[in-house]
Amino acid sequence: MTTSPIHDVAIVGGGAAGLSAAVALGRSLRSTVVVDAGAPRNAPADGAHNVLGREGISPLELYATGRVEAEGYGARFRRGRAVTARRLEDGDADGFEVELDDGAPVRARRLLLATGLVDELPEVPGVREFWGKSVLHCPYCHGWEVRGRRIAVLGTSPLSVHQALLFRRLSDDVTLLRHTMADPGEEAWEQLSALGVPVVDGVVARLHSADESLRSVVFEDGRELPVDAVTVAPRFTARGELYVQLGGTLTDHPMGTYVATGPMGRTEVHGVWAAGNVSDLAAMVATANGAGVAAAAAVNADLVAEDARAAVDARAKRRLAAPGRRTG
Numbered sequence: 013m014t015t016s017p018i019h020d021v022a023i024v025g026g027g028a029a030g031l032s033a034a035v036a037l038g039r040s041l042r043s044t045v046v047v048d049a050g051a052p053r054n055a056p057a058d059g060a061h062n063v064l065g066r067e068g069i070s071p072l073e074l075y076a077t078g079r080v081e082a083e084g085y086g087a088r089f090r091r092g093r094a095v096t097a098r099r100l101e102d103g104d105a106d107g108f109e110v111e112l113d114d115g116a117p118v119r120a121r122r123l124l125l126a127t128g129l130v131d132e133l134p135e136v137p138g139v140r141e142f143w144g145k146s147v148l149h150c151p152y153c154h155g156w157e158v159r160g161r162r163i164a165v166l167g168t169s170p171l172s173v174h175q176a177l178l179f180r181r182l183s184d185d186v187t188l189l190r191h192t193m194a195d196p197g198e199e200a201w202e203q204l205s206a207l208g209v210p211v212v213d214g215v216v217a218r219l220h221s222a223d224e225s226l227r228s229v230v231f232e233d234g235r236e237l238p239v240d241a242v243t244v245a246p247r248f249t250a251r252g253e254l255y256v257q258l259g260g261t262l263t264d265h266p267m268g269t270y271v272a273t274g275p276m277g278r279t280e281v282h283g284v285w286a287a288g289n290v291s292d293l294a295a296m297v298a299t300a301n302g303a304g305v306a307a308a309a310a311v312n313a314d315l316v317a318e319d320a321r322a323a324v325d326a327r328a329k330r331r332l333a334a335p336g337r338r339t340g
């Protein structure tokens with residue numbers, strides 16, 4: 013039988029959402045443990061953008077600072093991957109037990125999943141190598157850095173047209189590569205044409221680089237298109253394994269899967285909250301921060317309500333045991 017202490021809250025994932033939640037819970041004097049595997053999604057990028065007050069900061073520096081801030085409010089950190097989660101059975105304390113990959117257990121009354129998502133990239137040689145550097149997906153995250161440059165959009169879905177239109181705002185030299193994209197329809201073709209976005213047929217075989225820089229896109233038939241950046245539309249798969257183990261179901265989305273929540277992060281699994289990319293595929297750093305704080309507030313309120321009910325029950329029991337005495 014495990015003897016690990018039971019925390020108020022276990023947060024799985026110490027990225028933008030999990031760290032923000034840890035700060036907010038610490039500031040509510042909640043005993044909080046953060047289990048983190050240390051691989052935040054934007055780690056490949058040089059800078060995190062649209063981060064008010066720390067614009068362009070290195071993602072790893074941002075999270076290291078966040079961790080120090082959370083520790084300043086008493087949050088504990090466990091480095092490792094949570095591999096299983098289970099609800100504590102009758103006879104145990106009320107709550108959850110999460111097991112790490114080193115076999116160590118973490119127990120808590122409430123569980124907040126802030127595990128992020130996996131970007132499933134198109135299987136084109138060179139894409140993974142330049143991911144987050146010259147292979148991009150988000151105009152808000154790194155579009156400004158490639159403004160005015162030669163940008164090719166790797167067509168894989170109708171969303172690729174949307175991506176081409178978004179990046180067209182940032183450069184006059186945007187080309188849509190048909191690659192594996194289905195016909196997006198007449199309206200899309202007209203918009204691309206009117207905005208001066210050429211469309212190139214043919215399947216892309218690989219990205220060509222020299223001196224560690226992206227140089228061109230090479231098609232299966234040998235044609236080559238010089239580029240400075242390539243945009244892709246990954247499939248976004250929520251890291252929801254623990255949620256499924258606890259009886260939750262992942263929700264399908266045209267761009268991937270996610271954990272459905274209410275506005276404050278409460279999931280359909282009693283006692284489990286989720287925040288950040290695991291429950292919002294479009295969340296950026298700032299919105300993941302906000303979701304983490306909102307979920308922390310909701311978890312704290314839930315525990316406050318439970319503790320208040322327990323206090324009333326305990327007082328009633330004392331009164332029954334000693335009728336006539338006021339026990340407060």
Ligand SMILES: Cc1cc2nc3c(=O)[nH]c(=O)nc-3n(C[C@H](O)[C@H](O)[C@H](O)COP(=O)(O)OP(=O)(O)OC[C@H]3O[C@@H](n4cnc5c(N)ncnc54)[C@H](O)[C@@H]3O)c2cc1C
Nearest residue numbers: 025027028029049051053054061094128144288289296297
């Ligand atoms: C290349 C790139 C660049 C980006 N640039 C920007 C940008 O400039 N500005 C911006 O606003 N957004 C940017 N984003 C988006 C940003 O990365 C996300 O919004 C943000 O990371 C979401 O935070 P999160 O806490 O939900 O997930 P993450 O930051 O990914 O954190 C999840 C954490 O959980 C850990 N984890 C996962 N599973 C487990 C487990 N089972 N056990 C323990 N730990 C686990 C992971 O290791 C990770 O540390 C970028 C994304 C990419 C891919």
